[in-house]
Structure formats: structure tokens, C-alpha cells
Amino acid sequence: MKIIMAAAECAPFAKAGGLADVMGALPKELSRLGHELNVIVPKYSLISEEYISEFALKESLEFDFKGQQMSFRVLEYNHAGVKFLFVENDDYFKRDQIYGQVDDSERYAFFNRAVLEIVRRQEKPADLLHVHDWHTAMVPFLLKEDQRYTSISSIKTVLTIHNLQFQGKFSRGVFLENFEMDARYYDDGSVEWNGNFNSLKTGISYVDKVTTVSPTYRDEILTDFYGEKLNSLLQEKEQDLIGILNGIDTEVYNPATDLAIEREFDAMSIEGKQVNKRAIQSRVGLPERGDVPLLTMISRLSGQKGIDVLQEVLPTLLAEQEIQFVLLGSGEEQYEQFFKKLAIDFPNKVYVHVGFDEAFAHLLYAGADIFLMPSHFEPCGLSQLISMRYGTVPVANKTGGLKDTVIEYDEHLKAGNGFLSDFLQNKAFSLALERCLAFYQQPEHWEVIKKNGMKGDYSWSRSAIEYAKLYDRII
Missing domain, CATH: 3.40.50.2000 (Glycogen Phosphorylase B;)
Incomplete structure (x- = not known):
């Protein structure tokens, strides 16, 4: 099966939190199970030269974005059976931080489009597209509603919620400006939630399956206390909501072989x-x-x-x-x-x-x-x-x-x-x-x-x- 994942961060290249660890480890394990994995992430300027020096130019692409032709380069890096594809556009990703920029809504709108441009131009079609958190949650919506992607609209989709607190909430105007889709999608509630354009809500509504990063969190977010005002929507999708516990990269985190510590040890030599x-x-x-x-x-x-x-x-x-x-x-x-x-x-x-x-x-x-x-x-x-x-x-x-x-x-x-x-x-x-x-x-x-x-x-x-x-x- 050919699986394409897209996320805003990925270890060891660019990390702000646990999402990066998941993106660095899960694709490797799926590859070991015999699946073909592509991982698409932005090429931030904070990525170490150690990795950038190994990147190879795969292609240069253009597409219409906010009324003008925008270009980006796709850089490829193969590691542990996984093909990592980096979206290079200095206007949006040459930053010293991953998040917290005033134009985050625009940057990740561009990234959602870039992901789909990569996917639709690949020779071998993907079987499944797996997106993560609000930064890529608009991909399933665009896949189904934007005529540009009709040729790949049958691809199945999964959205993983790593933290429901972060939903990518913006104004109606931001949606219209950054996605250039008809206003009816906001007005009929397709992308709107509680008076805002809500990226994560949109992804939950359009995706085939939603996963969370633990079984208990899956149950918690159905309640008022943990549901971050999305619990009623999640209750409607309850049959398509699955909790799968995260793991860790046991090659990176192994006390018996860890060169970053003073003395290696294991359970038999715990001294x-x-x-x-x-x-x-x-x-x-x-x-x-x-x-x-x-x-x-x-x-x-x-x-x-x-x-x-x-x-x-x-x-x-x-x-x-x-x-x-x-x-x-x-x-x-x-x-x-x-x-x-x-x-x-x-x-x-x-x-x-x-x-x-x-x-x-x-x-x-x-x-x-x-x-x-x-x-x-x-x-x-x-x-x-x-x-x-x-x-x-x-x-x-x-x-x-x-x-x-x-x-x-x-x-x-x-x-x-x-x-x-x-x-x-x-x-x-x-x-x-x-x-x-x-x-x-x-x-x-x-x-x-x-x-x-x-x-x-x-x-x-x-x-x-x-x-x-x-x-x-x-x-």
C-alpha cells in the first residue's frame, strides 16, 4: 500500500513537540511492514545543514495561490525505507520558528495546497493520505471540494488529532482569502464552527477516519470537559474515531546503546x-x-x-x-x-x-x-x-x-x-x-x-x- 503522510513537523529535521517524534518513527515502522511511505513536510530554515546537504532536488512545481502563480521546490531525502519530501518556499518557511508566526494561517494554507500538488502529480497514485493536526487538516476538504483535485479525489484519508486544543481557528475572511473557495462552504457550516473558520473541525468532517494518540484520549474528547467545544461533532463521528497509542523510537531511546549518556546500561546491568x-x-x-x-x-x-x-x-x-x-x-x-x-x-x-x-x-x-x-x-x-x-x-x-x-x-x-x-x-x-x-x-x-x-x-x-x-x- 502506498501511504502519504503530511505534517508541519518531523523529527529529526524540525521538531517543536511530540508530533515530530510520531512523524519520525511511525512511517519507518509502517515501511518495515512492507508499505511504501512518503512523508511531506515544510523545509524550514532551522533544519540542520547535516541533513540539507543530503537533500536532492526532485522537482519544481507551480500552482495558483491567492490570485498569483506560486512556485516551490520539492527536495527528496530517503532514510530507513521512507521517502521524505520537503516543500521549499522561502517566503513561507524560511523562518527561525515552526509555529507562532503572524501568517501561520496563510503558510499552512499554502502547504495544504502544495501537498495536494505533489500528490496529484505523482506517477504512482497513493492509496491513502494521512494528515496530522490542524496544519494539514484542510487537505481532505480540498481533495473533495476543489475541482483541481478531481483526478485524486477518491484517495482515502485519515486525520490524527495530536492535541485537540489547537484547532487552527481564523475568521471567515481568512478562509475566503487563503483558500479561494466559495463562501457557501463557510455559510453552510462546512468549514465554520462557533463563528470561526475552523481547520481541524473541517478535517474531522471530511476525513474517512479520525484517530487520536491514545485510547483514553479518544474517550476523553467526547466529553464536555476535554472536548474543546468539538465534542458534539466528535460524538457524531464516534464510529469513525479510533484511539491508537503512540510509541517511541526504541532505536533512538535505548539505554543500552545511547551514546549521549555517560554509561550505557540495561535492566540486567542497571548499576x-x-x-x-x-x-x-x-x-x-x-x-x-x-x-x-x-x-x-x-x-x-x-x-x-x-x-x-x-x-x-x-x-x-x-x-x-x-x-x-x-x-x-x-x-x-x-x-x-x-x-x-x-x-x-x-x-x-x-x-x-x-x-x-x-x-x-x-x-x-x-x-x-x-x-x-x-x-x-x-x-x-x-x-x-x-x-x-x-x-x-x-x-x-x-x-x-x-x-x-x-x-x-x-x-x-x-x-x-x-x-x-x-x-x-x-x-x-x-x-x-x-x-x-x-x-x-x-x-x-x-x-x-x-x-x-x-x-x-x-x-x-x-x-x-x-x-x-x-x-x-x-x-
């Missing part, structure tokens, strides 16, 4: 984890103590991620207990300032790195004892999977993919891989963390919890099989 812990402490200037639990968080700093919860929990915990905490992340100014002040108030216990460092992230996964994820909602979450792969015990809130992957430790059965709060049931994060810290002091349990996590299957192979079965049902 190497202590070497990585000391390496962290030495690097950031914290006391090199193996007996003190080292907590970490690697995250975008936003309200979704539960930073407000840590604002309540961490100052008291640091004042009362012998613990260490290392943060790697960036985001909202108020949260960055909170962590910076925490480092000032507890200089021998806290280190904060505002920004991102891939190698340092690997070291933190490998050397920390406990990973914090107090998210108010989490469609899937990859950090808890990576942390468990490296024997770092997650303390998480029971939502979305965290509920599907973090299993509360049962000391009687010696089963489970982490600890959970449940905000909806008033089970506080502080209680889950205190329980975790209590078991840290009991080596006979702590070693079991770590190894339980490390033995889990977090690979994409299982998820890729589920996607392949879904594609077969659609075709």
Missing part, C-alpha cells in the same frame, strides 16, 4: 544508572549524592502540563525533604520565572535549564530517579515512555495516554511501573509523589519498579500494526 546520575549532578553543580532522590521534568512550560501543580508542591517539598530537582524546558514566562526563582531559593537542590538540549535530555532520562508529569490533560505523552525505558519512575496524573501507560505500583503483587494522581477524583499529585518517595527508600521495591518500567514494550511496532489494520479497513 550504570547511578553513573549517569552522578554525571548529571556533576554537570549542573549539585551535590553528588547517590542516596538523594533526583527528580526531573523535561517539558514545554504551559498550563496544560500542570506547572501550577508544581508551584504548590515543589517549594514545600524542597524545604522539608532531601531531594534534588532538575528542569529542562521553556515556555510561558510566568512558569520560567517560577523555576528560576526556585533555583535561587534552593541552590544546592535545584538546577534549571531554560531551553532545550537533546543530549542533556537523554542524560536526564538515564540518570534521574523520578520523572514528574502532573499534566491536566495529555493526549498521549512520550516522556513517561522514554523515562520508563531508562528506568526512571514516572509520577503522573491519570489522564489520556498517561492513564494508558503508567500503572500504579502494587507492593503486594510487585506489579506496576509508576505512581498516579487523579485530579478528577481529588487524588492530589503531592500524595502520589510522597508515595513514590516512600518506595524510593525501600530498595527491594524500588528496583522492581524500575525494572518493571524498563521491561515494557514502548516501540512503534505494535501501534504500526494497528494503523496498518485501520488502513486496510478503509481501503
Whole structure:
């Protein structure tokens, strides 16, 4: 089967979040199952020259966009059985950021068109087109409603929602200007939702199947609490809404072969984890103590991620207990300032790195004892999977993919891989963390919890099989 995926980001080329990790790993696994994979992404200027130097010019294309002829180049890069196609247009993608530009609506309207221009000019037709999040969610609409794409309009489509919070909402005028389609599509509600042009809503309405990145998130977004005002539409599409749990790239995240960490290790030689812990402490200037639990968080700093919860929990915990905490992340100014002040108030216990460092992230996964994820909602979450792969015990809130992957430790059965709060049931994060810290002091349990996590299957192979079965049902 020939499958074409399109998304706004893709690891390792351009990454802002978990979407990029999915795009970097899932196509490889599908290719291993015998499918032909093309992945279409913008060529941002922030892509490393290491990769750009290997890109080959495939073709130059033109199409009508906003009343004028627009051109772009298609650059090809083949890796791990996947053909990556990069859309090069400096006006829209020569930027130092992936998102957050004033013309995002126009940039991704152009990208949706570019994707379809590539698809319709390919010699071998695609069997299925799989788009991701709002940035490419207009592709199914254009495929069905724009006469330019009549020759490929029979291609089946899948849309994956990675985070329902981001919907690509703009004005009626933006829709008319950027897509040059008849106003009736807005006026009859085809692309409109709650008084706005809504890209994600449009994709949900036109696509053959909708997937989410975990089974629990699939159920959550049907409710008022998590549905982001799209739950009534999703309820109408419930029979076509499927939850498939994300995986991680177990070749990239493998403590036994990871060159970014101080000492490789596995579940049978877990003592190497202590070497990585000391390496962290030495690097950031914290006391090199193996007996003190080292907590970490690697995250975008936003309200979704539960930073407000840590604002309540961490100052008291640091004042009362012998613990260490290392943060790697960036985001909202108020949260960055909170962590910076925490480092000032507890200089021998806290280190904060505002920004991102891939190698340092690997070291933190490998050397920390406990990973914090107090998210108010989490469609899937990859950090808890990576942390468990490296024997770092997650303390998480029971939502979305965290509920599907973090299993509360049962000391009687010696089963489970982490600890959970449940905000909806008033089970506080502080209680889950205190329980975790209590078991840290009991080596006979702590070693079991770590190894339980490390033995889990977090690979994409299982998820890729589920996607392949879904594609077969659609075709």
C-alpha cells in the first residue's frame, strides 16, 4: 500500500513537540511492514545543514495561490525505507520558528495546497493520505471540494488529532482569502464552527477516519470537559474515531546503546544508572549524592502540563525533604520565572535549564530517579515512555495516554511501573509523589519498579500494526 503522510513537523529535521517524534518513527515502522511511505513536510530554515546537504532536488512545481502563480521546490531525502519530501518556499518557511508566526494561517494554507500538488502529480497514485493536526487538516476538504483535485479525489484519508486544543481557528475572511473557495462552504457550516473558520473541525468532517494518540484520549474528547467545544461533532463521528497509542523510537531511546549518556546500561546491568546520575549532578553543580532522590521534568512550560501543580508542591517539598530537582524546558514566562526563582531559593537542590538540549535530555532520562508529569490533560505523552525505558519512575496524573501507560505500583503483587494522581477524583499529585518517595527508600521495591518500567514494550511496532489494520479497513 502506498501511504502519504503530511505534517508541519518531523523529527529529526524540525521538531517543536511530540508530533515530530510520531512523524519520525511511525512511517519507518509502517515501511518495515512492507508499505511504501512518503512523508511531506515544510523545509524550514532551522533544519540542520547535516541533513540539507543530503537533500536532492526532485522537482519544481507551480500552482495558483491567492490570485498569483506560486512556485516551490520539492527536495527528496530517503532514510530507513521512507521517502521524505520537503516543500521549499522561502517566503513561507524560511523562518527561525515552526509555529507562532503572524501568517501561520496563510503558510499552512499554502502547504495544504502544495501537498495536494505533489500528490496529484505523482506517477504512482497513493492509496491513502494521512494528515496530522490542524496544519494539514484542510487537505481532505480540498481533495473533495476543489475541482483541481478531481483526478485524486477518491484517495482515502485519515486525520490524527495530536492535541485537540489547537484547532487552527481564523475568521471567515481568512478562509475566503487563503483558500479561494466559495463562501457557501463557510455559510453552510462546512468549514465554520462557533463563528470561526475552523481547520481541524473541517478535517474531522471530511476525513474517512479520525484517530487520536491514545485510547483514553479518544474517550476523553467526547466529553464536555476535554472536548474543546468539538465534542458534539466528535460524538457524531464516534464510529469513525479510533484511539491508537503512540510509541517511541526504541532505536533512538535505548539505554543500552545511547551514546549521549555517560554509561550505557540495561535492566540486567542497571548499576550504570547511578553513573549517569552522578554525571548529571556533576554537570549542573549539585551535590553528588547517590542516596538523594533526583527528580526531573523535561517539558514545554504551559498550563496544560500542570506547572501550577508544581508551584504548590515543589517549594514545600524542597524545604522539608532531601531531594534534588532538575528542569529542562521553556515556555510561558510566568512558569520560567517560577523555576528560576526556585533555583535561587534552593541552590544546592535545584538546577534549571531554560531551553532545550537533546543530549542533556537523554542524560536526564538515564540518570534521574523520578520523572514528574502532573499534566491536566495529555493526549498521549512520550516522556513517561522514554523515562520508563531508562528506568526512571514516572509520577503522573491519570489522564489520556498517561492513564494508558503508567500503572500504579502494587507492593503486594510487585506489579506496576509508576505512581498516579487523579485530579478528577481529588487524588492530589503531592500524595502520589510522597508515595513514590516512600518506595524510593525501600530498595527491594524500588528496583522492581524500575525494572518493571524498563521491561515494557514502548516501540512503534505494535501501534504500526494497528494503523496498518485501520488502513486496510478503509481501503
